[in-house]
Amino acid sequence: MSIPKITTARWDVEDGHTLAGYERTGGYSALKKALEMTPAEVHEEVKTASLLGRGGAGFPAGVKWGFCPPGVWPRYLVVNGDESEPGTYKDRIMLERDPHQLIEGCLLACYALGLSQCFLYVRGEMAHGQERVAAALNEAYEAGYVGKNILGTEVSVDVVLHWGAGAYIVGEETALIESLEGNRGMPRLKPPFFPAAIGLYGKPTIVNNVETLSNIPWIINNGGQAFADIGEAPSTGTRVFAVSGHVNNPGVFEVEFGTTTFRDLIMGEEYGGGIRNGGSLKAFIPGGASAPWFFEEHLDLPLEKGTVDRAGSMLGSGAIVVMDQTTDIVKACHNVVRFFSRESCGKCSPCREGTSWLEKILQRIIDGNGRRADLALLMDVCDNISPGIAWPPKQTTICPLGPSAVSPIASVIERFADEFDAYLGEPSTEQAVEVR
Amino acid sequence: MSDDMVTFNVDGNEVSAPAGKLVIEACEDAGVYIPRFCHHERMNPVGMCRMCIVEVDTGRGPALQPSCMLTVSDGMIVDTQSDVTKKAQDGVLEFLLVNHPLDCPVCDKGGECPLQDQTMAYGPGESRFVEEKRHYEKPIPVNDNVYLDRERCILCDRCTRFADEVVGDPLIHFMDRGNQTQVNTFPDEPFASYFSGNVVQICPVGALTAKPYRFKARPWDLAEVDSTYPNAMGDRINVQSSRDQVLRFQGVDSDAVNWGWLADKERFSFEALQSDNRIGSPLMRGGGLNKADADGDELVAASWSQALGSAAKAIADTTPDKVGFVGGARLSNEAQYAWTKLAKGLVGTDNVDAQLGDELPPHALLGLPRATVAEACQPGGVIVLIGCDPKETLGTLYIRLRHAVVEDGAKLIEITPTDTGLTNVASASLRARPGEAGTVARALLAETVSGHIGGVDEDALATARDLLGSGPVTVVLGRGSLSESVDSVLEAADAFLDVDGVRFLQAIGRGNTMGALDMGMSPGLLPGRTSLAAGQDAFSDLWPQLPNSDGMNTAAMLEAGAAGNLDVLVLLGADPINDALDPAVAAKALATVPTVIAVDLFVNDSVSKAHVVFPAAAFTESSGSHTNLEGRITAIRQKVTPPGTARSDLVIAAELARRLGHDLGLETPSDVWEELGPRSAVHGDVSSAAIEADVDGVLITATGRVAFAPPDQAVSREPVNAYALRLVTARRMFDNGTMVQQSPHLAGFAGQASLRVNPYDFNRVGVADGEEVRVSAPKGSVNVAARVDPGVPKGIVVLDYNRSGADARVLLDPGATSIDIRLESKGGKA
Amino acid sequence: MARLNADNERIAHEIIGRYPRKKSALIPLLHLAQEQDGWVTDEAMSHIADLVEVTPAEVLGTCSFYEMFKRHPVGDYHVNICHGIACHLLGADELIHHAEETLGVKGGGTTDDGRFTVEGVECIAACTEAPCLQVNYRFANKVTTQDFDALIADIRSGARSDIPPHGTLAKTRQSIPEERAAGPALVEDAQEPAWLSRNGSDQ
Incomplete structure (x- = not known):
């Protein structure tokens, strides 16, 4: 069976981002079709599709859609376009190359669930994406696809383009809602603040990722079953992966979900094309900077949520970062930890203090001022952020950002002990720091 | 056991608690104290400090949960002593300490500091943090009385939550992000809140300190007693002293009254009681040093015997009707x-x-069915605020009313001449012209009305009328302005007596x-x-x-x-x-x-x-x-x-x-x-x-035998004169009252009297903001600085009462329903 | 330079009108202020506070959380060089070092002529194009040190008029025609949407 391009079909269409180009290639047919269906039928197709959320957590979208408490109005749709996870590069292209597909996906969700207004939150730094989405929305309003009485029906929904302003944590859905309310993007506690029940302005809110919603038009056009037939249940359909780092052919690829392997993506000619300069693989991050790292022995795992979870990491946001044998693991580890330290929102103590502490210790090691006891200290601080340092992670923090800083350290500190040793120098008895 | 109780297990003991109770509080009730920094029982939980994290099992195995965010449920197993709990809590404590300075010896909080106590009890002996700590400029003033030391701050959100949630003055806020997060004000916009001292009391470290108490005493030198502040709310306080000097008032959490809060006017007034201006011996007219002389020009010290004798003789020498x-x-x-x-x-x-x-006259204070504060603030109730602004005159009542509206779904209807401190949370604000509160109240309670009544249009009345039916009604009744006859407020009260089950809470001023x-x-x-x-x-x-x-x-x-x-x-x-x-x-x-x-x-x-x-x-x-x-x-x-x-x-x-x-x-x-x-x-x-x-x-719930005496007839209304402005006189929290003026850290807040004018009238008169104007009423005139205030409706001006620079009393006419004034700029324009 | 000018105030009201709660417009309005002045002034924050009916402290609290808002003047061209993990692996540190050397500034600093500010930033979502950078949020991909020098030279010579001044993000704004607007879904007293109640759903 040849795998259709579901979300990236128009990336090669020169004017695919315009209304004319979109309509010419079948755009807005799903909306017209849906308006002939009942909202419940539309929802049912999405459930049948078993579409897993593409933002990171991988929760089934159709199920999430069912969590709105009955009888509580209004309900909102918030589109998470705050793509910032290091290694992740897919939503931005979708915003730039096929904004109408996303808009149509939003409208289908609003129709299915009775969502009264949609906020399309685009990361602030994506200026070009904002321009493309704004232009697409302006066209879509003009053509009657969005706004009051959509296509002459009684369906009326505004889609409002909203910009972020630079804060990774806002990609976390409750922080995204805080940000959309004009606040500091600090996550809320779940429970009780599950957005489907208590979201934007305290009202039921569906928060979906750009890629997730971009799948919906295809699902409505072709049926949920056709989508479910692709991939390996529950990882159905296709997924878009960005392969970056030390590969010959870095790129963004739409592949069948659940069956394609890491080896296919990293080594395959049509994808990553193998390690650069004929080198060897040292490590790779399978699902964005938050994910524990994988190594050679993980290459043949399929890109399937359950499989990867069981192997101790995650597919996350579809970001594979490849490191070859030349990589300084300690510096790479420090780089990722530094990211989480800088992006910590500062709300809860373990993350605010812990991530920056970890970063400072690693920096000290790199600067040649490390102490042997620092390795145990690193792990103990990690343990105080993410007790047990297990996967899936436990946390003393409010949200998963803190434990994300633990992932790179836990991944490499033992496996590459020799590289840490090289920075620490000979074991020394002086300057010992007591470790509890 | 009633249906709304649940049974859970804490540290091996089965206990019951009301459903919906937070684990941290239910455990405390059961005698198990879980350490905490951000949690405060009078504010919404935020789960930020993570100190109260404990292992909780709700059937899916034990998991670490913040006990301040989780409500108890049947069968829940809470383990506050497990190794996992202890390790997590120790870890959090260490995190809070890594950037906390070691300046306990010079910190006011030392000795009563939750962070210090927790560290002494459970903390590590030494720091494993060898990196440079965060540095900020040492204490910066966030207002005239409160200092902030950002190095000590553990970012628990208590002060900022208080400012925003409890008193609606979000003038201090988290700034910056992550490890650089700090609490601060906007540049040159101080934390100008009447309630700022509360943040010092609730700060779990020494980050916020109060100038009137700074370096005055160590907690272990203080002796304390619970008492009552004799203001009209009767705020419960803890009086703390050292060497026979009162050094601090702290709020006491009384469910019925002030919930632990105090306005700064009360909190910092202890200074007045310690003032050198206090009278320490009897005084009598004298002609010189200690020389009593009934015709003397000055007051001189006298003995109790002399003073009592002189007073008694004067009383005994006349008839009772002349005393x-x-x-x-x-x-x-x-x-x-x-x-x-x-x-x-x-x-x-x-x-x-x-x-x-x-x-309000005695019959209005004793003769109306009275509400408690709790009744006035009941969830789902309707509060009708007539004539007064509790934020200015009854600080903790304001806090309670605000909480009722913001957190407990009570509806607030204002019948006041201008915006009040509660306007931004009110469901309906009926801006009754001075002297016409009664008319507006009657119109509100009438089946239908049309047109403008007392300055209020029919739509606004209809909106407010719809709210009235939504819950039990409490009228908060006060005499906010002395430039209108008390009869209009009494007429309004009389109108509300027709509402089923209505109760009144009288907003009085004097203690x-x-x-x-x-x-x-x-x-x-x-x-x-x-x-x-x-x-x-x-x-x-x-x-x-x-x-x-x-x-x-x-x-x-x-x-x-x-x-x-x-x-x-x-x-x-x-x-x-x-x-x-x-x-x-x-x-x-x-x-x-x-x-x-x-x-x-x-x-x-x-x-x-x-x-x-x-x-x-x-x-x-x-x-x-x-x-x-x-x-x-x-x-x-x-x-x-x-x-x-x-x-x-x-x-x-x-x-x-x-x-x-x-x-x-x-x-x-x-x-x-x-x-x-x-x-x-x-x-x-x-x-x-x-x-x-x-x-x-x-x-005291019994009503007694004094009957409310409403005005005999509808209060007459003065016709609106388009060329005149109607006068409101209003008390502010800080004025020339003795306790404020005798407290060095409060006296400065009283400031000069000003006249607040709507921007439209302001432009009409043609004066600049802050310019002195002449206010002329039939009985007299005063000069006062005029200020633009969009919260004052057109056609109305508000003059501060009992502040320096302009004595509003020269304009008053106790018999008049309302007083119209003319405004002139110094340039003489009308 | 200070408060929002009349044109921007009009745009501000239009933006505010799209949200059920005014405060939601805070971040877009801060962008508008930054577009006007190149950075966010205290006066603009006070003005925005008035517009969305919050205190200036709340505006600053939000503003200071987000990296893109500069509360002091910055260069005409804000050069953000990505040092996320993918770019790190492909020479971001060297590129940043080169940029700092050639422009004579340290991270976050601005050249004496006020033209360039250089900063190492976290991942900007162009990982397959590493090392990458943005100038006023316009991308340059797979940037070598030679590419960087050429880019700076082009900007200096005026050849990159496609890059708008710092503060201007999208050159196209969303504009909702009044007759096409469904209007914000207000929080209070909201009803089930008509199409749901008529068509029925599983809700």
């Missing part, structure tokens, strides 16, 4: 009873008035006014909410000289004094020159009455005219009780000794009685309740022991 007693709202209930007994029972005069004619009325300190009243006539039988055995007819109120006594018809005037903590509505009459009375006797803490303008002055003990210096605006009696407890030879008000009354040849029969506060209880229809359950027993005190 008057003004004031008494500062006094404890027991002292009020003693002075009432002395005046009405022994001297035999009914010329006794604790009020100064500037608040123990309710106690004074309950103790009979008003013409025509006897203790126990009864009239002079009706109470004769109950009191005649112990009160031999009971007068037969009603006496004069304050205004009448001052008129009589000014006309030479009064021989003795006793001022019980009253300052008529500054507080009576007609300052000229007051001044003349004090100059004319042959013997003025004052009982006070300070020599104010009126006391300086007295012939005999008795130094009184303040509420930190003598014990007794206080009655708040609900009728709740709570304990006032002595903490320090009075200055010099000052004595309690009760003892002064007893001593004066003795000099008059009587035994007052009252030596201690409990003597009062033993005497009053059997004689009062409403105080039967009150005893000193009962008052002492409960932090929430004893609530």
Whole structure:
């Protein structure tokens, strides 16, 4: 069976981002079709599709859609376009190359669930994406696809383009809602603040990722079953992966979900094309900077949520970062930890203090001022952020950002002990720091 | 066990708790204290510090959960002692300490610091953090009284939550992000909140300190006692002293009253009580150093014997109808009873008035069905605010009302002439023109009305009317402006009496006014909410000289004094020159009455005219009780000794009685309740022991026998004159009141009086913001700086009352329904 | 330079009108202020506070959380060089070092002529194009040190007029025609949408 391009079909269409180009290639047919269906039928197709959320957590979208408490109005749709996870590069292209597909996906969700207004939150730094989405929305309003009485029906929904302003944590859905309310993007506690029940302005809110919603038009056009037939249940359909780092052919690829392997993506000619300069693989991050790292022995795992979870990491946001044998693991580890330290929102103590502490210790090691006891200290601080340092992670923090800083350290500190040793120098008895 | 209780297990013990209770609180109730920094029982949980994280098993295996965010459920297993819990909590504590400075020895919080306590109890002996700590400029002022040390701050969000959620003044806020997060104000916009001192009290570290207390004492040197602040709310306080000096007031969490909060006006007023200006010995007219001379120009120190003798002689030498007693709202209930007994029972005069004619009359305070604060604030209730602005005059009532609206779904309808501190949370704001609150209230309660009524349009009335049916109605009734007749407020109250189950909460200003009325300190009243006539039988055995007819109120006594018809005037903590509505009459009375006797803490303008002055003990210096605006009696407890030879008000009354040849029969506060209880229809359950027993005190619920007397007929309305502006006079939290002015850290807030004007009228008159204007009313005129205020409706101006620079009283006309003024700029434009 | 000018105030009201609660417009309005002045002034924050009915402290609290808002003047061209993990692996540190050397500034600093500010930033979502950078949020991909020098030279010579001044993000704004607007879904007293109640759903 040849795998259709579901979300990236128009990336090669020169004017695919315009209304004319979109309509010419079948755009807005799903909306017209849906308006002939009942909202419940539309929802049912999405459930049948078993579409897993593409933002990171991988929760089934159709199920999430069912969590709105009955009888509580209004309900909102918030589109998470705050793509910032290091290694992740897919939503931005979708915003730039096929904004109408996303808009149509939003409208289908609003129709299915009775969502009264949609906020399309685009990361602030994506200026070009904002321009493309704004232009697409302006066209879509003009053509009657969005706004009051959509296509002459009684369906009326505004889609409002909203910009972020630079804060990774806002990609976390409750922080995204805080940000959309004009606040500091600090996550809320779940429970009780599950957005489907208590979201934007305290009202039921569906928060979906750009890629997730971009799948919906295809699902409505072709049926949920056709989508479910692709991939390996529950990882159905296709997924878009960005392969970056030390590969010959870095790129963004739409592949069948659940069956394609890491080896296919990293080594395959049509994808990553193998390690650069004929080198060897040292490590790779399978699902964005938050994910524990994988190594050679993980290459043949399929890109399937359950499989990867069981192997101790995650597919996350579809970001594979490849490191070859030349990589300084300690510096790479420090780089990722530094990211989480800088992006910590500062709300809860373990993350605010812990991530920056970890970063400072690693920096000290790199600067040649490390102490042997620092390795145990690193792990103990990690343990105080993410007790047990297990996967899936436990946390003393409010949200998963803190434990994300633990992932790179836990991944490499033992496996590459020799590289840490090289920075620490000979074991020394002086300057010992007591470790509890 | 009732349905709304659940059973859970904490550390191996089965306990029950109300469903919906937070785990951290349910465990505490069960005797298991979980450490915490960000959690505060009077604010919404945020789960930020993570200190209270514990292992909780709800059937899916134990998991670490913040116990401040999780509610108890049936079968829940909480383990606060497990290895996992302990490791997580120790880790959090270490995280909080990595950037916390080691300056405990010079920190005000040292000794009462939760972070220090927790570290001493469970913390590591040494720091594993060898990196550079965060550095900030050491304490920066966030306002005139509160310093912020950002290095000590653990970012628990208590102060910022308080500012935003509790008092609606989000002027301090988290700034920056992540490890650089700090609390701060906007540049050059200080934390100008009436309630700023509370953040010092709730700060779990020494990040926020109060200037009036900084470096004054260490906690282990402080002795403390729970007491009552004698303001109208009767805020519960903890009085803390060292070496016989009061150094701090802290709020006490009373469910019924202030929930632990205090306004700065109360919190920082302890300084007044320690002031060098306190009177420490009796004073008499003198001709020089310690030389008593009735015709002397100045007040000189005298002995108690001289002073008492002189006062008693003046009273004994005249007839009872020529003796008057003004004031008494500062006094404890027991002292009020003693002075009432002395005046009405022994001297035999009914010329006794604790009020100064500037608040609701006694029948409106005693004769309306009264609500408690809790009833007014009940979830889902409807609060109708008439005439006053609690944020300015009753700080903690404002906090309670705001909480009811913001957190508990109560609806607020305002019938006020201008915006109030609660306007931004009100469901409906009816801007009744001065003098027309009654008209608006009647229109609101009518089935239908059309057109504009009293400045309010029919749509606004209809919107508000829809809200009225949504829950039980409480009217918060106050006399906010003295430039309109009290009749319009009374008319409004009368209109609301038709609403089923309506209750009233009277927003009074002077501290123990309710106690004074309950103790009979008003013409025509006897203790126990009864009239002079009706109470004769109950009191005649112990009160031999009971007068037969009603006496004069304050205004009448001052008129009589000014006309030479009064021989003795006793001022019980009253300052008529500054507080009576007609300052000229007051001044003349004090100059004319042959013997003025004052009982006070300070020599104010009126006391300086007295012939005999008795130094009184303040509420930190003598014990007794206080009655708040609900009728709740709570304990006032002595903490320090009075200055010099000052004595309690009760003892002064007893001593004066003795000099008059009587035994007052009252030596201690409990003597009062033993005497009053059997004689009062409403105080039967009150005893000193009962008052002492409960932090929430004893609530007098019986209504007594004083009937509300609405105006005979609809209050006449003055036609609107398009060329004039209608005057509102309004009290602000900080004014020229004695306690504010005698507290160095508060006095500066009183500032100069200003006139607030709508931008439209402002432009019409053609003056610049801050420019001095001339305000002319039929009775007089004043010059005052004008300020733009969009919260003031067109056609209305608001003049600060009792502030320096412009005495609003020269414009007042007690008989007028409302007062129209003209405004002129210095340039003479109209 | 200070408060929002009349044109921007009009745009501000239009933006505010799209949200059920005014405060939601805070971040877009801060962008508008930054577009006007190149950075966010205290006066603009006070003005925005008035517009969305919050205190200036709340505006600053939000503003200071987000990296893109500069509360002091910055260069005409804000050069953000990505040092996320993918770019780190492909020479971001060297590129940043080169940029700092050639422009003579340290991270976050601005050249004396006020033209360039250089900063190492976290991942900007062009990982397959590492090392990458943005100038006023316009991308340059797979940037070598030579590419960087050429880019700076082009900007200096005026050849990159496609890059708008710092503060201007999208050159195209969303504009909702009044007659096409469904209007914000207000929080209070909201009803089930008509199409749901008529068509029925599983809700």
